[in-house]
Amino acid sequence: MNRISIKRSLAGVGTAAAALVVLGTAAPTAAQSAETAEINFRTPFECNQEWNANTRANHNPQNSVDFQRADADGQPVLASADGTVSRVEDLGGESYGKFIVIEHADGWTTWYAHLSAQDVQEGDAVKTGDPIGKVGNTGGSTGPHLHYEQRSGSSVERVVLNGVAIKYYGDTPITSSTGC
Ligand SMILES: [Zn+2]
Incomplete structure (x- = not known):
């Protein structure tokens, strides 16, 4: 986890490549990790809902997550962290279909795709756990699920939820604690 935290704190910085080389020779310490301004991204679903996170x-x-469950269709999708809604778009039957992007601190964004409903508008301020839309099957999707991404700038990063990196690649059962 420390290594992930440090990498994330450097993402988007022009000297990231050089800095990462340094990291290869020195294990990050707890103190270094604590100094980074981390965003605690939360599972984008209601308290105690169980989902499978597929990678x-x-x-x-690559590094996107598909959240799946038997009755996924129409379940509320929640903001993973505080931020501002930057995109509310509909690509029709292609790609993400109906999707939402939220901008967070430090150049981070979260992406929510294949939605059946978009319940926010561009420019809206959202707090962690605020409902933003509903799970659906729009765009290039073959069944109701939530396609979810965490990006640093244009880089799609491996997803960390509530401080825990989900498994790559495979299935991770997750019980949401968002809003509990
Ligand atoms: Zn997907």
């Missing part, structure tokens, strides 16, 4: 090598873009 796979051929997922586009």
Whole structure:
């Protein structure tokens, strides 16, 4: 976890490549980790809901997560962290379909795709756990699920929820504690 935290704190900085080389020779310490301004991204679902977080090598873009459950269709999708809604778009039957992007601190964004409903507008300020839309099957999707991304700038990063990195690649059962 420390290594992930440090990498994230450097993402988007022009000297990231050089700095990461340094990290390869010195294990990050707890103190270094504590100094970074981390965003505690939370599972984008209601308290105590159980979901499967699926990751796979051929997922586009890589490092995206598909959240699945039997009755996924129409479940509320919540903001993973405080931020501002920057995109509310509909790509029709292609790609993300109906999707939402939220801008967070330090150049981070979260992406929510294949939605059946978009319940926010561009420019809206949201808090962690605020409902933003509903799970659906729009765009290039073959069944109701939430396609979810955490990006630093244009880089799609491996997803960390509530401080825990989910498994790559495979299935991770997750019980949401958001809003509990
Ligand atoms: Zn997906």
